[in-house]
Amino acid sequence: METNNILNTYNRFDVIFKKGKGVYLYDINDNKYFDFVSGIAVNCLGHSNPxxxxxxxxxxxxxxxxxxxxxxxxxxxxxxxxxxxxxxxxxxxxxxxxxxxxxxxxxxxxxxxxxxxxxxxxxxxxxxxxxxxxxxxxxxxxxxxxxxxxxxxxxxxxxxxxxxxxxxxxxxxxxxxxxxxxxxxxxxxxxxxxxxxxxxxxxxxxxxxxxxxxxxxxxxxxxxxxxxxxxxxxxxxxxxxxxxxxxxxxxxxxxxxxxxxxxxxxxxxxxxxxxxxxxxxxxxxxxxxxTSENFLDEVSNKSAYFKEKINDLIKKYDAFESISGMGLLLGLKINDKISSGDFVKKAFEKHFLLVGAGNNTVRLLPPLNVTYEELDKAVMLLEETIKEF
Ligand SMILES: Cc1ncc(COP(=O)(O)O)c(C=O)c1O
Missing domain, CATH: 3.40.640.10 (Type I PLP-dependent aspartate aminotransferase-like (Major domain))
Structure with missing residues (x-):
């Protein structure tokens, strides 16, 4: 129906989401996805924030x-x-x-x-x-x-x-x-x-x-x-x-x-x-x-924590080249042998949502209230995904 009804401007992933909670999305078959796209830097307080x-x-x-x-x-x-x-x-x-x-x-x-x-x-x-x-x-x-x-x-x-x-x-x-x-x-x-x-x-x-x-x-x-x-x-x-x-x-x-x-x-x-x-x-x-107390400082703290963990991955895997950005607008550059598009697709198969950006980079855009445990999970999923290559 989409091909018949909607102008052909998007290359979409094959999924229909029915609900979200925090950093997670659920599709119509109740599969759970880990969302590090946040509607492309939109859902800053996660999905369905009370x-x-x-x-x-x-x-x-x-x-x-x-x-x-x-x-x-x-x-x-x-x-x-x-x-x-x-x-x-x-x-x-x-x-x-x-x-x-x-x-x-x-x-x-x-x-x-x-x-x-x-x-x-x-x-x-x-x-x-x-x-x-x-x-x-x-x-x-x-x-x-x-x-x-x-x-x-x-x-x-x-x-x-x-x-x-x-x-x-x-x-x-x-x-x-x-x-x-x-x-x-x-x-x-x-x-x-x-x-x-x-x-x-x-x-x-x-x-x-x-x-x-x-x-x-x-x-x-x-x-x-x-x-x-x-x-x-x-x-x-x-x-x-x-x-x-x-x-x-x-x-x-x-x-x-x-x-x-x-x-x-x-x-x-x-x-x-x-x-x-x-x-x-x-x-x-x-x-x-x-603007509530400590919220933005915590974004910076989480960024430092996440970057350090990602830098460990960069040391471990040649395919990861560098990390750029500030706060929770981060870009993980992948070497030319793997396209960021293929990386994003592989991550999607693991129900890990990412989006690419320019120069073979994968954007990491969690909600700003992401937890440290969720950042750890993202690091683990990045590692699992790169291992596939
Ligand atoms: C820096 C920047 N400016 C403008 C826009 C356009 O915003 P919108 O899609 O809400 O029109 C975007 C969208 O990605 C953006 O990243």
Whole structure:
């Protein structure tokens, strides 16, 4: 039926899940799966988290959706939390990561126009991923995603990631924005070089351009800090978020700093669903959990523990090359003799769920409240899987 009914855009695994609990999923035949994908960095508090379930129950009994024609107390509360954590100024809520990036690009364009009509150039990075809508796609530095849809948005220029010389050669006074992931996710879990980031920030500041950091995958606690920039000590002008913010409920956001928080005026942007009371109430619960005492420190502790165990595996098995990333956004690079796709398939046969990323890397994305025992289990399953090769 799927082949007949659904547009053929996904290569799916042969399974139908019927329920989840914590780090486990169960299929329609009651087989249990160990989930280190978390809906691609979404289910940050695991499946069927009781606090999220309660929030959905309570809020949906009262109010789910009202449009953005009226005040929305859940939205205001959520914005207040994000602004205070992020040291930024104002928020717009939408439904997904790509939408958040669309708006960030629009703000950069409008911000640039206020200085001069030609200030509309946007720099993006090679191997980046910012989403599938035409604007976000136009700043996604991967040929396979862009090629079928050319011509892409004009005025977008690609730069080598972490290459200061290339950045200088691409930057000029007509740049209105630079969009980057502080850890490239789909591109292969590749962290930004702090010196490169500082250079980008300096040139943006001097030339009235906006630094946009895409926290869709690497933000909302993934790195052991609420926002990714906290790991790099450079405050961006705009942060885009989605994925983990709703813990499984769709919501995205654009958090804007002083420089550009007055750029948009009524009518300049909007969304029917964006930031509805139900989505915002769930996100409020997620943010409260993530900012509760020790939660994020524990993400860092678990990361250190997990990395150490994985490094032991790397020493033991030549096929494992290296581990990259921070917090619980980790990439295990596999040597060229085994494709990461084959590794993920083999793991799936063991009911261990993983997802690949760029340069032959397997992403490890457990829920942020994963236990140490569950991390041990993942190490054991990684070892069992590599032994098959
Ligand atoms: C860094 C980054 N930005 C944007 C997106 C797009 O998010 P969405 O799929 O919610 O539109 C993704 C999705 O994987 C992502 O990883």
């Amino acid at each position: 606090k999220i379930i309660n929030t959905i129950k309570n809020q949906s009994e009262n109010l789910m959706h009202i449009s953005n024609l009226y005040w929305n107390d859940q939205q205001i509360k959520l914005a207040d939390k994000l602004i205070k954590i992020g040291d930024l100024d104002k928020v717009f809520f939408c439904n997904s990561g790509t939408e958040a990036n669309e708006l960030a690009l629009k703000i950069a364009r409008k911000f640039g126009k206020e200085f001069c009509p030609d200030k509309n150039k946007i720099i993006y990075m090679k191997n980046s991923f910012h989403g599938r809508t035409l604007g976000a796609l136009s700043v996604t530095g991967q040929e396979k995603y862009q090629a079928p849809y050319r011509p892409i948005l004009g005025g977008t220029v690609q730069c080598e990631f972490n290459n200061i010389k290339d950045f200088y050669s691409k930057f000029d006074k007509n740049v209105c924005g630079v969009i980057i992931e502080l850890i490239q996710g789909e591109g292969g879990i590749i962290p930004i070089d702090p010196e490169f980031l500082q250079t980008v920030k300096n040139l943006c500041d001097i030339n009235n351009a906006l630094l946009i950091t895409d926290d869709v995958q690497c933000g909302i606690g993934r790195l052991g800090t609420f926002f990714a920039y906290e790991k790099f000590s450079v405050i961006p002008d705009i942060i885009t978020v989605a994925k983990g913010l709703g813990g499984g409920f769709p919501i995205g956001g654009v958090i804007v700093g002083k420089k550009a928080c007055e750029t948009l005026k009524p009518g300049d942007h909007g969304s029917t669903f964006g930031g509805n009371p139900l989505a915002c109430s769930v996100a409020n619960t997620v943010v409260d959990c993530l």
